[in-house]
Amino acid sequence: MNDGDDCRREAADWMILLQERPDDDAVQAEFERWRREPACDAAWRELDHVRDLIRQAGALASARPIGFARRRATILPAAIAACFAGLFAGWAFLPLVFADVTTGTGQMRVLRLADGSRVTLAPRSAIALDGPSRQVRLLSGTAFFQVRHDAAHPFRVLAGEAEATDLGTAFEVRRDDDGLRIAVREGGVRAACRDGVIAPIDLRPGDMTALDCAAGRYRSSTSAPSAMASWTQGQLIVTDRPLRDVVAALRPWHRGLLMARGAGMARHVTGVYDLRHTDQALTAMRRAHGATVRQITPWITIVTAD
Template identity: 40%
Template sequence: MTGPLPPQTAADWLVVLLDAPDDAGLAAAFARWHAADPRHADDWAALARTYQVMGMAMPVHEAAWRDASGAGPRPLPPVHAPPPPVHAPPAPLDRPSANRPPAKRPRRRAAALVAMAMAACVAVAILPAQLARWTADHVTGHAETAQVTLPDGSRVRLAPDSAIRVDLTGIGRRVSLIEGRAFFEVTADPARPFQVTAGDVSATVLGTAFEVRRGDDDTRIAVREGRVRVARHGGSSPADAVLQAGDWATLGDTGAPRLGHRAARDIAVWTDGQVIARDRPVAEVVDELRPYLTGLVLVRGDDLARQPLTGVYNLTDPLAALRAIASAQHAHIRQITPWIVVMSKD
């Protein structure tokens, strides 16, 4: 009988280290993994930052996440340097002479400069998105949805973590999806076309119902009713397509749109509090649940993540939906802390 596979990713290491924080052998193996590849260190640092942020925020479904002890998040295991090889001689001690004090101040200044540089990098990465949200007309937070009725009678349903800016004039109607996901039910007005933009991508209609989802690397449009013209403007490879009911298109920064078709009734079912899966990978369905939970949800194991899944899941009780997905895959759910839940088969 073979034992469980050794951890391969930062998420895997987080799970096993929190399960066995006093295992010296495990800590040494983790240190070797951490030092083996700079990408390992980067992945661990990113996961550690997320973990720490989760520890500062109270989960939306606190009663379901918090354990009986009421304890907060466990501290992350420290990253120790791997033990030196047996044949390596001990490093010489660099003792300051009696007339030369330790050079602490320059090191402190250097550390301060590094910290300031890191803070500047974080600000550059985060501030544009925050500024964009500040200019929005309608915004939703984590695990929050909203319905907006525009002055022309059109309706917009915002998914969690979404933001739009609205510009309705006498000659045109334009909504900018700054981030997230929205479903539009457009009141027909042939004299004023309705256009939704998401970065360089636009969707133009006269009267229809459709969804736009803006991701980090692409934008996806799916049509429930009517016809929508989608286009990518500018750049080296503009794109254009016309979608009908049930059609969807995913447009990245370059290349031709990826096109597909599904049952029109299955588009934007999140507006009814549902996720419908028909032979979709487990990881993809879990992604649909993440915006409705404050906390890390980890699917451990590529085999499990890729397994096809069919079912209907309730967004009003996302934890129950996770348990139902795990049950369908003969996997189990473990709550490591009030902020982390893991789905795995081991």
């Protein structure tokens, strides 16, 4: 029996298939069999309801006077797509309540801290500043830190049970559902779990580590230091990474919901993508890697690779 998460993923696949083959009786019969499972029926109803809301929002915006329509055209699709993302993609909104600084889709912010350090916050990210102490909590998303070193007062970035301590450096921290990812451009960083389940890991320029404190494991790799935090320049530089990682990196910059499907998403790719023009990046992905890009509505895009 499928669980709720499986059904949510499959619901999007069924939406594509039913659009492509609306008159196929065999497809319709299989779809009805799939919906007999209560969790899958509930997932489909959620998806269909959100799609109807988006359609209604578009109709409402077009029916209003020009000035109002422009505002609705900007606000409603983004709000509804965000709700859809919360239902089907797992983006957590609760941490934003506790944040001191947040960013929206495609938005970056640069902060200068009291100690002279600088933080560049990536789109769809949130941080909390712990008063005068040299400590920042990354609640969601990604941030790039250029730290003013002070050996007597280390600079720390906390994310859940994981932490990164500055050893005189510039480094990127990204919070994922399964933990913390740290990449060092300059200097050094010490990555650790606060409960001590993993021995501290010292990272140098070009080092990256994915730290999962809940599971008690980590995975390390290397890349060119110049490629670290390339998003601060509006670029995504990918070297031998799964295609699903490319789609994930585009999401915070893409207006609406961007979903990835298919076994081909595990295929490793290399390339440079323009984050400020995600439609062009998706086109390049389609041409270079054989992905299929389907726009279900103006605010829902599904990338498939078999």
